[in-house]
Amino acid sequence: MRITAKAKTETRQRILDAATGLFKTEGWHNATTRGIAVSAGIAVGTLFNYFPTKESIAVALISESVEGASDEFPTSHSQENSLEADLFTLIWSGLAKLREYRSFLAPAAETIFSPLARASEARAGDAIRVGHLEIMEKIVTAHGFPGPRSAVAVQLYWTLYLGVFAFWAADESPGQEDTLALLDQSLKLFVSTLGIDQGRGTNGRQ
Amino acid sequence: MDVNKLLAALPENDFSPTENSDWAQERLREIFADLAPRAVPVGSLHRMWTLSELSAQIALAYLSLWVRQRFSGEEAAQRQAVETNLRVALKLLHRLAYLRGAMTKLGQAACHVPGLLPKQVAETLDHLHFDAPPMHYPLIREVVRNEFGKSAEEMFLGFEKEAFAAASLGQVHRARLKSGEPVAVKIQYPGIARTIDADFRNISALLFPMKLGKDWEFTNAQFKEIRRMLNQEVDYVQEAESTRLARDLFKPEDGIVVPRVYPEYSGKKVMTTEYIQGLHLRDYLATNPTQESRNAFGTKIYVAWQRMYYAFMPYVDPHPGNYLFLSDGRLGLLDFGCVSHYGPDEREIMKLAEKMAFEDPSLTPEVIRRVCAVSEGDPAYPDYLQMMNESRDWTMEPTSKPGPFDFGDQAHFQRGVDWFARTVSKKTTRANPMYVYWNRSTFGIKALLFRLGAKVDVHEVIRQERNRNRTN
Numbered sequence: 001m002r003i004t005a006k007a008k009t010e011t012r013q014r015i016l017d018a019a020t021g022l023f024k025t026e027g028w029h030n031a032t033t034r035g036i037a038v039s040a041g042i043a044v045g046t047l048f049n050y051f052p053t054k055e056s057i058a059v060a061l062i063s064e065s066v067e068g069a070s071d072e073f074p075t076s077h078s079q080e081n082s083l084e085a086d087l088f089t090l091i092w093s094g095l096a097k098l099r100e101y102r103s104f105l106a107p108a109a110e111t112i113f114s115p116l117a118r119a120s121e122a123r124a125g126d127a128i129r130v131g132h133l134e135i136m137e138k139i140v141t142a143h144g145f146p147g148p149r150s151a152v153a154v155q156l157y158w159t160l161y162l163g164v165f166a167f168w169a170a171d172e173s174p175g176q177e178d179t180l181a182l183l184d185q186s187l188k189l190f191v192s193t194l195g196i197d198q199g200r201g202t203n204g205r206q
Numbered sequence: 207m208d209v210n211k212l213l214a215a216l217p218e219n220d221f222s223p224t225e226n227s228d229w230a231q232e233r234l235r236e237i238f239a240d241l242a243p244r245a246v247p248v249g250s251l252h253r254m255w256t257l258s259e260l261s262a263q264i265a266l267a268y269l270s271l272w273v274r275q276r277f278s279g280e281e282a283a284q285r286q287a288v289e290t291n292l293r294v295a296l297k298l299l300h301r302l303a304y305l306r307g308a309m310t311k312l313g314q315a316a317c318h319v320p321g322l323l324p325k326q327v328a329e330t331l332d333h334l335h336f337d338a339p340p341m342h343y344p345l346i347r348e349v350v351r352n353e354f355g356k357s358a359e360e361m362f363l364g365f366e367k368e369a370f371a372a373a374s375l376g377q378v379h380r381a382r383l384k385s386g387e388p389v390a391v392k393i394q395y396p397g398i399a400r401t402i403d404a405d406f407r408n409i410s411a412l413l414f415p416m417k418l419g420k421d422w423e424f425t426n427a428q429f430k431e432i433r434r435m436l437n438q439e440v441d442y443v444q445e446a447e448s449t450r451l452a453r454d455l456f457k458p459e460d461g462i463v464v465p466r467v468y469p470e471y472s473g474k475k476v477m478t479t480e481y482i483q484g485l486h487l488r489d490y491l492a493t494n495p496t497q498e499s500r501n502a503f504g505t506k507i508y509v510a511w512q513r514m515y516y517a518f519m520p521y522v523d524p525h526p527g528n529y530l531f532l533s534d535g536r537l538g539l540l541d542f543g544c545v546s547h548y549g550p551d552e553r554e555i556m557k558l559a560e561k562m563a564f565e566d567p568s569l570t571p572e573v574i575r576r577v578c579a580v581s582e583g584d585p586a587y588p589d590y591l592q593m594m595n596e597s598r599d600w601t602m603e604p605t606s607k608p609g610p611f612d613f614g615d616q617a618h619f620q621r622g623v624d625w626f627a628r629t630v631s632k633k634t635t636r637a638n639p640m641y642v643y644w645n646r647s648t649f650g651i652k653a654l655l656f657r658l659g660a661k662v663d664v665h666e667v668i669r670q671e672r673n674r675n676r677t678n
């Protein structure tokens with residue numbers, strides 16, 4: 001029996017929906033691939049054809065939500081916005097799209113994005129990281145900081161981003177205003193290092 | 207202590223950001239120099255840091271790395287451990303922008319508690335005025351949306367994305383209401399209001415061991431008062447209410463304008479008021495105004511100050527940024543976040559002190575007892591008596607003769623500065639908490655009038671305002 005592309009897409013979506021439900025009700029750590037398969041009404045073996053790990057499901061959820069972020073940031077930047085403002089918009093609009101998954105994203109992110117993640121888990125998140133960093137790179141370049149960025153600068157950005165992400169996932173302040181402040185503060189820090197990164201620090205002795 | 211230093215320490219609204227950031231960078235360099243060979247005091251910072259530990263650690267680690275690379279090898283001054291921790295903590299917070307506004311407010315308040323803070327800390331705090339982190343428009347948009355569930359564009363016509371003025375906890379944007387009125391929209395940096403109390407607790411915890419003396423109770427009460435006022439100041443709903451009350455105190459013939467508040471466009475973190483077109487003190491002085499014009503404005507400033515005092519809501523933050531000089535000669539009065547609201551106890555003390563000052567000097571011992579909790583048998587009494595007499599003389603000097611008093615008189619202002627310095631050095635600083643802000647208020651108003659170089663018929667103004675109060 002041939003499985004049509006349409007049926008495939010449907011199964012995939014069923015898995016994602018079931019996973020979202022389970023992650024929310026049972027939490028990231030308690031949800032199992034077996035449980036997800038049962039809830040989606042498919043065999044565990046079938047699930048593995050679509051997603052090799054729990055992490056890869058979360059990655060798919062995140063990727064699909066933030067997909068298109070790149071299109072919203074054409075490289076031709078109106079110089080109307082500051083670099084900080086553009087990076088802020090990039091990150092905050094991305095988080096807004098993930099709001100639905102907030103409750104389980106923090107623990108998921110720890111495994112997916114951690115530098116200590118096992119190869120298979122980390123690879124799943126690689127695409128998202130690379131994608132995000134590419135947009136960041138474009139924005140930063142458009143604001144007059146030509147690349148390539150030093151490894152330290154990129155690592156700093158990503159670490160700050162993950163810090164904001166993890167904080168946001170657990171932030172219960174009204175309107176998540178603490179995340180707003182943290183994001184603002186983190187970006188100020190990052191942007192202030194860009195000049196130094198390029199050896200044109202203005203506030204130190206060279 | 208000289209006049210120039212004191213004046214320099216007073217908040218300036220129209221400061222130049224570059225000037226200030228140079229200063230900050232210079233201090234930062236010193237601190238980093240200090241810090242380089244040491245471990246970063248993560249412990250105390252952690253306690254102060256209300257955001258995620260993760261981000262604090264990342265930021266600190268990165269900063270100290272950067273510091274080591276850039277500033278190692280500089281002379282490191284030896285400091286007490288507590289002071290170093292505090293200074294580093296304050297400075298890093300300052301550098302990292304978050305909560306700078308809260309620090310600013312704390313700094314403004316704490317500097318007015320004589321003898322409470324180590325000099326060094328007080329100086330550091332002094333320079334933190336007007337330093338709320340600037341917000342770009344995408345952030346503003348989120349703050350406004352959090353407050354009203356709508357964007358600024360939906361609420362206003364022509365909301366200007368660039369702020370036209372800095373506020374200590376945020377910034378102010380020009381816009382128009384849909385009905386056309388020009389307005390000033392003051393927007394608070396996110397998160398400050400909720401964390402200010404926690405930060406205050408943490409800072410007090412760091413400070414208190416330094417000053418565990420016999421006046422502890424008073425110190426503590428004064429700190430509580432500052433904390434209360436800070437919480438009031440961060441709440442724009444309360445500020446809107448004080449503004450409304452103040453607006454009711456003035457009639458058109460006074461020539462004193464308090465902006466109308468638009469409550470439908472105001473909340474806890476956003477406050478919208480009628481836009482008032484006018485010059486700040488510095489710009490006004492730059493126009494070389496005539497002596498008559500200075501006197502007229504000085505008189506209005508003094509009237510406004512007295513009017514609010516007799517309405518039991520003294521304006522305790524009379525710094526230059528809160529006054530606008532209008533081209534038609536009217537005075538604009540802004541910022542009612544820092545207004546005391548006297549209850550029955552304070553009113554009673556106020557009336558007693560008034561009676562002592564204007565009518566009956568023999569009440570002095572009673573005032574000292576009520577205000578400073580020092581009775582005649584106390585060994586400290588003679589010092590307190592002298593302090594009180596000098597204070598009264600200085601306060602009353604402008605009223606001693608009929609006719610205009612010249613606030614531009616350097617000698618008069620200097621006497622006040624000397625009195626203040628003596629009070630601190632003799633440690634006669636015990637006082638009812640209401641005096642934390644009252645002292646700040648009297649110094650502030652005289653400093654302002656000194657800068658303005660105004661002659662004011664204080665005698666006459668006080669007579670009118672007291673009478674007005676009696677007849678009302």
Ligand SMILES: Nc1ncnc2c1ncn2[C@@H]1O[C@H](COP(=O)(O)OP(=O)(O)OP(=O)(O)O)[C@@H](O)[C@H]1O
Pocket residue numbers: 219336371372373374375376378390392465479480481482483527528540541542543
């Ligand atoms: N209604 C208004 N019309 C014109 N300008 C205004 C108005 N409200 C505020 N401003 C401008 O914004 C500045 C800061 O406003 P305001 O004093 O209310 O802020 P704040 O946060 O209370 O700050 P601070 O404690 O530093 O005074 C003022 O000095 C003034 O330049």
